[in-house]
Amino acid sequence: MKVNFLGVEELSRMIDGLTAEEKEQLAGQLFGKLSAEAKARVMGIADSGLTVVTGSFVSLNADIAINIQNSGTNGINADQVESILKALIELRKKKE
Numbered sequence: 001m002k003v004n005f006l007g008v009e010e011l012s013r014m015i016d017g018l019t020a021e022e023k024e025q026l027a028g029q030l031f032g033k034l035s036a037e038a039k040a041r042v043m044g045i046a047d048s049g050l051t052v053v054t055g056s057f058v059s060l061n062a063d064i065a066i067n068i069q070n071s072g073t074n075g076i077n078a079d080q081v082e083s084i085l086k087a088l089i090e091l092r093k094k095k096e
Contacts, residue, residue: 048089 040046
């Protein structure tokens with residue numbers, strides 16, 4: 001029996017061949033399996049002092065509380081979320 005193994009380069013080429021929707025679905029599935037620490041590193045907020053919470057709204061501290069919900073096509077998009085997170089990271093850095 002022959003067993004094939006894929007390396008990182010082969011996987012990357014396969015992923016590049018997916019449609020944008022397929023890439024989004026795959027990324028979401030993989031992201032959901034990561035630990036909270038890994039999610040923070042992937043999002044670039046590991047050293048920001050921010051915490052990522054999914055699910056019900058939770059106020060993390062008295063300084064900042066943001067509740068972003070999936071509100072359909074008229075709601076907030078990924079670019080806006082990224083801008084909010086970057087602004088929060090900068091705010092945290094200025095406070096230190």
